[in-house]
Amino acid sequence: VQRTRGHVLAVARELLAEAGPAGLTYSALAARARVTRQTLYRHWPSRAALLVDLVLEGPEVGYPEPGDDVGVVAREWLTSVRAGLAQPAARAAVLAVTSVSESDPDSALALVRIGADRLAAFNELLMPTGRQVSPDEYTMLYGPVLSRIFFDRAEVNDQFIEAVVAQWVAGLA
Amino acid sequence: VQRTRGHVLAVARELLAEAGPAGLTYSALAARARVTRQTLYRHWPSRAALLVDLVLEGPEVGYPEPGDDVGVVAREWLTSVRAGLAQPAARAAVLAVTSVSESDPDSALALVRIGADRLAAFNELLMPTGRQVSPDEYTMLYGPVLSRIFFDRAEVNDQFIEAVVAQWVAGLA
Numbered sequence: 001v002q003r004t005r006g007h008v009l010a011v012a013r014e015l016l017a018e019a020g021p022a023g024l025t026y027s028a029l030a031a032r033a034r035v036t037r038q039t040l041y042r043h044w045p046s047r048a049a050l051l052v053d054l055v056l057e058g059p060e061v062g063y064p065e066p067g068d069d070v071g072v073v074a075r076e077w078l079t080s081v082r083a084g085l086a087q088p089a090a091r092a093a094v095l096a097v098t099s100v101s102e103s104d105p106d107s108a109l110a111l112v113r114i115g116a117d118r119l120a121a122f123n124e125l126l127m128p129t130g131r132q133v134s135p136d137e138y139t140m141l142y143g144p145v146l147s148r149i150f151f152d153r154a155e156v157n158d159q160f161i162e163a164v165v166a167q168w169v170a171g172l173a
Numbered sequence: 174v175q176r177t178r179g180h181v182l183a184v185a186r187e188l189l190a191e192a193g194p195a196g197l198t199y200s201a202l203a204a205r206a207r208v209t210r211q212t213l214y215r216h217w218p219s220r221a222a223l224l225v226d227l228v229l230e231g232p233e234v235g236y237p238e239p240g241d242d243v244g245v246v247a248r249e250w251l252t253s254v255r256a257g258l259a260q261p262a263a264r265a266a267v268l269a270v271t272s273v274s275e276s277d278p279d280s281a282l283a284l285v286r287i288g289a290d291r292l293a294a295f296n297e298l299l300m301p302t303g304r305q306v307s308p309d310e311y312t313m314l315y316g317p318v319l320s321r322i323f324f325d326r327a328e329v330n331d332q333f334i335e336a337v338v339a340q341w342v343a344g345l346a
Contacts, residue, residue: 095271098324099271101326102261102264136332139317147316151288151316167343
């Protein structure tokens with residue numbers, strides 16, 4: 001079951017890159033991955049669920065450890081976000097879901113779920129600090145990094161991550 | 174000439190919303206706007222130039238005034254960004270350009286030009302303060318707001334803008 005799942009996700013990433021979000025239908029995916037549509041629906045009852053997995057289940061990029069220093073955890077988190085989005089397939093998945101979310105409720109729902117998942121995961125890492133962050137605070141942390149990647153189309157270097165974290169930690173206090 | 178330009182941009186926004194970035198070709202646009210392709214090339218020698226104008230020339234939304242308080246200028250700037258992106262056509266243009274910029278050099282170039290234009294315009298407003306901001310600093314300011322709109326798909330309320338500006342101004346010092 002896990003092998004089928006991984007295989008289908010890999011094929012879905014290819015399809016997304018080639019045909020865009022509109023081309024990623026269950027019919028096209030089933031044909032290309034050589035599985036039945038029933039199998040697809042068993043794994044992903046909705047297209048939103050499939051899109052969430054496409055964005056969140058990228059390659060392993062060194063997931064951060066929990067820690068007792070907010071700044072260190074935040075820096076490692078942003079470094080891991082950068083590593084995940086260094087993969088063209090991961091960037092394509094984010095852009096595909098984002099670009100159609102105005103008109104596609106599945107994609108809009110996927111984005112909201114992805115955000116909630118990421119915030120929960122980050123707060124999990126912050127447990128030892130005794131501090132938890134709000135959705136607003138989380139967006140102030142990750143927003144500059146995603147904007148640099150997708151809107152500026154410029155490199156997220158270590159200096160930029162340091163500057164974002166320093167400003168963000170100062171703002172929490 | 175100005176009237177033709179405005180008319181073509183309005184038609185281009187419709188076409189972009191209906192057919193996506195791939196559907197926004199000079200042929201399709203010329204046919205729909207009832208102008209010649211030659212006219213289009215005269216106004217926009219490259220598709221990048223057209224995409225830049227589609228994103229930047231939104232409806233008039235109350236452009237901020239220059240001021241001598243960095244925080245006040247930054248708050249008015251973000252408020253104006255929010256107002257501009259409250260228009261579905263403006264969001265569609267940003268998403269269209271962003272989503273294809275991995276594979277379309279015109280769009281990638283348009284994004285870089287848009288960023289440079291926005292930074293220059295913001296620094297122009299900051300002239301009376303004697304402070305100018307760097308590209309990194311500018312991304313730290315606008316990044317959370319664009320991420321809230323496009324990735325969180327949540328409302329940019331006044332409280333969020335205040336929090337972003339307060340953190341950003343503290344980080345400058």
